[in-house]
Amino acid sequence: MHRGSQFQRGQALIYGIFVLMGGLTALFFLFNTGQLSSEKTKLVNTADAVAYSAGVMQARALNFDAYSNRALVANEVLVAQMVSLSSWGQYVSTHADNLTREFPDCRNPVIAIPAALYNYDLLYGIFCFATTSFGVGAIDLAGRTVTTGAAAVIIPVEASKRAILSSQALLHAPAYLQNASLRVMQEVADRNYAGDGAVTVAAFTGLPSGASPAATDVLNGFTTQYADAARLRFAEVAKLAAYSDDFVRERNWTSEALVSPPHEWKCVWRNKKNSVKRRGGTELINLDEWKAEDTESSWRFTNGGGLLNTRCNLTEHPIGYGEQQARPSEMDQDESGAQLGGSPGTNPRASGAASSSAWTAYTGLPSFYDLSDLDPTRNPVMQFRVRLTRSAAGTRTSAGTSAIASTPRLNNFQNNFADGVMTAVAGGEVFFERPLTVPNDPSQGNDNQYAAKTGSPDRREIGSLFNPYWQVRLMQKVSPP
Incomplete structure (x- = not known):
């Protein structure tokens, strides 16, 4: 019996090796999943910042028209x-x-x-x-x-x-505001990824379908010269x-x-x-x-x-x-x-x-x-979307710049990036609303400041390019461009 117990020594080590390999695999997936989640969150936040920046430029353009x-x-x-x-x-x-x-x-x-x-x-x-x-x-x-x-x-x-x-005329010249918006959006994206690789503003759907950025005004279709x-x-x-x-x-x-x-x-x-x-x-x-x-x-x-x-x-x-x-x-x-x-x-x-x-x-x-649509029964809102893309090779994952990527034996489980890129889409709306006369006063009527000011609940101030109260907000739901 003593001799038999000696032959059984080391069998648990084989089991332990398999457990260790499974743990290492789980650790790898945990690391990769965390990196993917972090990259995706950062890209989505950057897309929101880019969309909001683009909306601010458009709102300022409309307010400039109103002031002028x-x-x-x-x-x-x-x-x-x-x-x-x-x-x-x-x-x-x-x-x-x-x-x-x-x-x-x-x-x-x-x-x-x-x-x-x-x-x-x-x-x-x-x-x-x-x-x-x-x-x-x-x-x-x-x-x-x-x-x-x-x-x-x-x-x-x-x-x-x-x-x-x-x-x-300069503001509404073909490509002027569009190119300026693209530059600002790309700069915002680059600032968010400073020292962390490149990101590209791949689409801006404020343009009419099929139009190139150099051929049209970003406000084309929403405003008209009379x-x-x-x-x-x-x-x-x-x-x-x-x-x-x-x-x-x-x-x-x-x-x-x-x-x-x-x-x-x-x-x-x-x-x-x-x-x-x-x-x-x-x-x-x-x-x-x-x-x-x-x-x-x-x-x-x-x-x-x-x-x-x-x-x-x-x-x-x-x-x-x-x-x-x-x-x-x-x-x-x-x-x-x-x-x-x-x-x-x-x-x-x-x-x-x-x-x-x-x-x-x-x-x-x-x-x-002024606005192209002057129908007083409709509240004018200009919607737009942006799409940001980041190459898989630039992400801090096993498919990009992480240490695992440089170790072929460890990096046997590749990420499946569609077309080799990570994508995020965000949208914004430029809308007209007069600010509250008294901040944080519910009696002012958050949904209808003009009605609160005039005391007529059935009256609403409609947007135009004679009052500089154009603002921007992010869209809640955005479909891919």
Whole structure:
């Protein structure tokens, strides 16, 4: 029995060798699986960072369009204001020149003040006397200076407009934004893999199907340039902005007083009122002309001829008038329907006496970029996807740069990479949403800030390229490109 036990020695070693080989194999697979999982996680995180960076560039491009459109609108508002000031300056000059002719009693304060108290108002009488006695020359000079200064503003306004349009054209030029986006995405990917091999941004599906990066604008299909007759939306925005200035929209007042006895006794008997009517306003005519007009007329009742004629005749006596246009030299618009604050309809003689001058350096409303889909029932969202690839030879696995890869006897279990690469896909969305007025305030309404601001739950602010509230987020589910 003692001799038999000696022959059984070492049998457990054979079993132990097999167990050790199995453990080493499991350890190898555990290492390889961990490395694959780490590589995949890093590639997915990098794809998310790349997609978000691309979305930020697109959102900034849309916000740049919005800011530049608002700058173009501001230029139009300035033109409207300068046209209004020029018309007002001309009106002031003619008003000072004509006042003594229309109101000769203004030359004498003993007559002017009592007459003003009865016929119009005290302030008008004081102004009338002061103007005719001391200020005619100064007021006329001031009016002409305002007109000249307003005209000088048009040249820098047009230069600013050209600069803004040039920057928009560069942004939307074929391949400019696309190539810039590709460079940024590749740089983000390289920074994430600094010192750890190469990764390639293999696809960016913000492009139309089949288009090459050098042939199109990354925003192609989502934005459109509107020109010529399609500038109506810009015209609406420009008018709303310009008419927020009350001086541009309308410059009206009326002063009335009963006809004074013993003059025009028939009109006194009929309780008629004389009046001074001031009318003025500025208007955008069609799409290429701003026009302003200012008039003031005295409307007086006089007795009808003959003792038996009880009729009172109302006559317009123009006092002041001015008119200014800003339009391209070759475009004289049809102005027959212009209201101009009611000036042509209320004071027709004064309106006819106003000499119209045009600033032909003005080029009209500019072309502009806006969304292609302007349907207010749809919320505009621009989606895109990116695909990152990493060669299997560059990964820290048994198929790449790990120590096992350099040991053929250990590296008998190869990774099965499809086409020899590891791939990750990420997507993003550029969307429009006004930020919360008060951060982290649930009452602001996270899903509808415009409704919370206006107090109308059924109203939503729709995205456009006139408000710079474009943001980016990652897509939850992304299908492979």
